[in-house]
Amino acid sequence: MKASVGGYARATDLRHALDLLAQSDGMGRVLAGGQSLIAAMNMRLSTGDLLVDINQIAALKGVTLDGDRLRIGALTRHAEVATDPLIARHAPLLRRATDLIAHAAIRNRGTIGGAIAHADPAAEFPACALALDATIHVDGPDGPRDIPAADFFEGLFETTIQDGEILTAISLPIAEDGEWQVIHELARRSGDYALAGLCVVRRKAGHRIVCISVGSHPELVPDAMARMDAGDIDGAVVALRAAIDPPSDTQASAAYRRHLIGVLLQRAAADLNGEPQ
Incomplete structure (x- = not known):
């Protein structure tokens, strides 16, 4: 079975991506790693969508340390989570989780933001985000929002992300001395x-x-x-x-x-x- 796609657009920056979603009449779907989205489309669980490709948005990539918090861009690939020295030092739970995620091909394409936004109860990163008391950062038509992980996951594949919003990053407190x-x-x-x-x-x-x-x-x-x-x-x-x-x-x-x-x-x-x- 093949996917039914309503269109494709590559966003040049975050504002462009948000504008594309706003113009899609509710049919816009954010394409990052695509490991869950494309599978759903191939099974015709999602049809006629406008794919908004955010992969070229540099502002959504990378890992930075900001005081006592670690910020991870939504487009950071699973494989990058596995090898990033800041994550290994300050959030080792995420690094260990990557060893349990699927296979190398999936880890090379899948993104931490996509995994958290998809909210699969069998996935590792959503559980890690909550265990680490992370904050989920989203942006949309009404501006940016910071959502505690404890308030983010609502049900099976359901989150508090609203139509037209994009998950941009997660941030979390760095590990304390002696933390396990x-x-x-x-x-x-x-x-x-x-x-x-x-x-x-x-x-x-x-x-x-x-x-x-x-x-x-x-x-x-x-x-x-x-x-x-x-x-x-x-x-x-x-x-x-x-x-x-x-x-x-x-x-x-x-x-x-x-x-x-x-x-x-x-x-x-x-x-x-x-x-x-």
Whole structure:
């Protein structure tokens, strides 16, 4: 099956891209890495769209350090996240996540902004963004907005991005001295979406736990986090399993996913009890 495309336009800068979206009568689709969008179009899940190609917008690329925050442009490729020294030092969770994302061809094209905007509950970067307490930066007809990751993900493939807006960057606090950032997941084969996964960040203020592939969208798990803060790992496992509502599908049952998520939290806890990263 082939994609049905209503048109294609290459944006020269952010303002041009926003103008193109505004003129598309609600049919504009932002093309960055295209790893999810093109697949959806090939399956005719999205038809007649005007593709607004933002790949040439330099302002949406790169990683910079601004005081105690790290800013990552939306067009930063997964492969660039994997090799960037600022990310390796200040947000190692993102670097580790890239090892779990699909295959090299996908990592070479896919972008961190596209992954977060797509909000696939089985994807790693949306969960990482929430675990790291990131801020999502978007721009649109009414100007720029800064959205806490905790308010960004609303449901299955749903976010608070409005029509005509473009995700431009994410920013996040740099890792504290002695901070731990851990990601674990289980998949049937290397490169497959995870059957279950989780991110755990331990800071002076406490733990942050976000699951992958066991709900409709990334969410913090306060009860399990509080148990982890208290050093009660077994209690945290019980609380985490009780908090999630995983789906059953051809890959795994809800009960199996609930079992896996507890095993993964125990593994993460074992990592947290090691030497500081």
